[in-house]
Amino acid sequence: MTDYNERPDSEELSDDERAILSELGESRRKFLGTVSATTFGVLAAQLLAEQEILANYRVPEDAVFAPVAEENAVSVTLNINGTKRALSLDSRVTLLDALREKLGLTGSKKGCDHGQCGSCTVIVDGRRVLSCLTLAATCEGKTVTTIEGLAKGDDLHPMQEAFIKYDGFQCGYCTPGQICSAVAMLDEAKRGQLSYLSENIRGKARAVKLSDDEIRERMSGNLCRCGAYPNIVKAIREVHTGTEVAETWEFVKEGVNDAAV
């Protein structure tokens, strides 16, 4: 039986094999050299070439796929992260697509695009909403805060700091939505808004002190496929209470947990 892992010696290769390997090696080295020296130059040149081809391409007049102007165009002016932006959009454009595709604010993420995951959560007029189910056309005159608008210059928002401190994410895809949601959620708690877990519904609205169960319930519209929930809850709890949350995990001690393994 041949063990391919035990075949390091090129002398055992046939001439053909050696030629292929040599060629591969050379082209790979060439490629790596080019990339390390002029990565951006090469990519930019490619893009420019593509753009040029596209620009010179004439669509036949009878083509059914001829590009058209925005269909059912609507004009919207909104205040995004403190800046007034005027947009002309196809009526179908959601707030999420307007942010990502028209304004270059790609922090808000498109997860499910059906209002089930919460990764597109942004804050509109002080309330967390799903930007994937909000038509941009309905946002005339509204104030939108996205993840890009939470920090003040280089100073991160306390919720952003806390997510980093407690490792409230793994892949990070749901994180902008989680953070926007959490920021608005703590404001809701301050205003005394109810949740499904509220006991005293008939009482007057007053600031709510949130248990971990309450945080989980109020954040249930934001899913995390990596399962960073315990750390997300810790991060939110620290911002909510202003006190540090003790870590509850510890490294496995040698010998102690052997039986369990």
Added chain:
Amino acid sequence: MRPFKYSKATNAAGAAKAVAGNKNAKFLSGGTNILDLMKEDVARPDELVDINGIASSQIRSTPAGISVGALAKNTDTANHPLVRENYPLLSQAILAGASEQIRNMATNGGNVMQQVRCLYFYDTAVNCNRREPGSGCSAIVGLNRTYAILGWSEHCVAVNPSDMAVALAALDTKVNIQMADGKTRTIPFTELHRLPGDAPHDDKALAHGEMITSFEIPKNKFAANSYYVKVRDRASYSFALVSVAAALELNGKTITTARIALGGVANKPWRAFDAEKFLAGKAATKENFEKAAELELKSARPLEFNEYKIELSKRAIVRALEKAV
């Protein structure tokens, strides 16, 4: 998503007229359901009339009780002092549904008009009488664990997904409707949703172009003795397998009046009239609650995978009533 014309209405009569004038037009309020359906190509309107600018979002007390605007957001309704104090059942039911993001967007009118979440209704590759009348029901022989046990027909076995509607049904709500000809009309909330019969595609009492403007909830003595139970696959952010809105008016330990409605079991919020009638004048005991539940579920017919819902409904009724007391 297919292209559509977008316009903004400034008053209810104008909005109703605009939608009535185009059979492919639809109202747009919170958008949380209609946009989803449009992305899935299940709903195909060529015109959306945005009604968010219409002044129908007030929540105010009236001599008869409370008026809740159709365009008030779910969040604002659940947290309104008048609702919290006098109709906590409504607050509870609203808060049991969706997520805070969606409740911030969704309006009351849109909530009660939302479509079923039947998998086969959403899947345009399969038959569905609701989506394409006469094509057949795929759910009746499909994965129907979460489907109806009451009032279904061979044409449709889907359930109404709203929690809010279950509380509104229990609270003897009336619905004010703007008609396309400029007039208005009022119907009992229990008549807003219809059982599927042979026309599941037409399961609301509103004609095309008619729009809900407000809900009237009469005064009652249930505030201290009401409860909403929701049983679901996840602890939060999930539709009900079974839910129960229970409200009691008590004289000592005797039930003067009972109101019970079930969610997740039929194509409409299921008012448990038989159970209510049985409980009136009886002692508020577990034994009586169990008898009432038994009576109400007598007409239940399970599908292949949802027989569990019958026992679950009975127990949920008992639990809601016990919590209400």
